[in-house]
Amino acid sequence: MNGAAFIVISILTLAAALAAATLRKLMHAALSFAVAFVGIAAFFFLLGAEFVGLALVFIYIGAVAVLIVFTILLTRRDIEKDRGFNWSGVIIAVAVFCGLTWAILKTASLSIVAPHIRALTVKRIGEALMTSYVWPLQCIGLLLTAALIGALVLAMEEKR
Amino acid sequence: MTPTLQIFLIVSAALFSIGLLAALSRRHAIFILIGIEMMLAAANLNFIAFWRFAPKPHQPPVGVMLALFSIAISAAEAAVGLAMVIVAYRHYRTTNVDQLDQLKG
């Protein structure tokens, strides 16, 4: 695991995430959101979970980001209006971050380096999904179908 | 320098806080969704980091499985959430969550 790569990726991810949270133009925020997810996928690659990283890119850049920009397009008339920025959220977020960081730094058992492990191949993930995780997998399939139908019904034109 | 588990957790905590910031301070429904997605991604990063740094490798890889399922669920959540944003916009001609305060459609 490479220190330099880690620093570069974390700066990219956090900067993009911050931009996604604070940029004024919705479209720019949505695109920074996509960049932030590329950064998170890079973290997964760095941690040796390539399959999850690829799945993340596939789902978030290919589907969720496009959905978000489509929604922005469909609700476009609303964009130009000025809207308030709630400063109490900043205080809460900073407090949460400080609390979490304090807790993490206090816990001595967390300052460990990664052990050497066998590379996680797609085959092993597939075997796990098809043996011990069959039921969760089926449930996810059901959930996704329900979400698909639900989203369709919600967004469908109302018959008058 | 090799990154330790702590540093990964701190990055993940920062990501979570940024997501919280987006969800709490912006008034646009899409921003709130973006914030929620970012918080979920921070949780996924934690799952993967804990899996990678576990002293004894799990068989099956539990952290990776949890992350995969959580990605699938957050995708479903994004689809339904954005559909709801579109419906709310059709009804009220606004996506500002402060103005969506009627119980009567």
Added chain:
Amino acid sequence: MSKSIDQVFPNAKQWLLSWLAGSPSWAIQVVSILTNIFALLAVFLTLFALISVLERKILARIQNRYGPNRVGPFGLFQPIADGIKMLIKEDIVPARADKIVHFLAPVLIAATAILTLGVIPYGRNMTPFTIDGGILFFFAVGSATELAVFMAGWGSNNKFSMLGAMRAIAQMFSYELPLIITVLPVVMVVGSLTPDRIVAAQAEYTFGLVPRWFVFTPWGAAAFILFFVSGLVESNRTPFDVPEGESEIVAGHMTEYSGFKYATFFMAEYIGMFAISGLGVTLFLGGWHAPARVLEIIPSYVWFFVKLSVLLFVYIWVRGTLPRTRIDQIMNVAWKFMLPMAFTCIIAAAVWHYAGRGLRGWLWSLLVIVIVYTALSILLDTRRKFAQRVYRFAE
């Protein structure tokens, strides 16, 4: 002798890297990656230049005219002239455009197109970027194209651009499903997402004659046809080029682009075409394997590029032959025909596998495909073709 010719490129790279012996390992890694990238770009940009002039020549031949024949022998230097023209053109950015998004769109679309080239095995030991799960990488990176097209449409702040981008995304989304699902039977049968393994699984010859390419099984043939049509749509080629239909919406999402940015879009379209054809060759046409054992003396990369050129020729041929389809026809075919057929391919592949992968399995899977195909054609009654059209508009 033939062995050393076959391995000339990997050996050349080894020789290049041997100069760096003694340097730190990360430096060798970086140089190795840079060599791969440089080789990829050199080969495919040359191919792009060549194909752009050959396409015009072949189209001209189909339409009974001459085509470019002024610059150089047989007009072969035409791409150089075009390149110079594109480079010295003025780069116009609309005043009301979203400048950053407008600039980033061609960059992103070219980057994703070139990245997808990296996982395809071009010959024996000639995969630029070996990764466990290369097929998933191909689609994950390729899916960013939709975002880039949307950025181009949005950033231009132009109605034609936005309409073109909407059309492009609608059809790319619809056809990404059959595209990925037709890949699944191959992945299932081979049991791996790595392109190298998929190529290796198609190495043998039945009776020493017919190569064991997946296109020679019923499910493979059906999947290949579906894959090819989906690939046509994904690369926005005629007959599915409604996103940039000149007669309706100027040039779609590329309306507001000029000069080098337009050339980048053009290049990305062709590179995407090469990538999807290369993946088709890898998955169904046996990758770099020779079609007969005696022909194995010809180097593997030659076979890959021969197959690639055949597919590219079919692309051009289709462009010269078929008129543009309507967007509602495209969508109907995607959801009502392509998707069920793609799922059928999975079932047929499973039947083929469990019936012993022999002649019996071959016939059984053919039966499955024929039954579903007939049922679908009865269900999607052709009488409806002559019914009154119902137009639906985007809100």
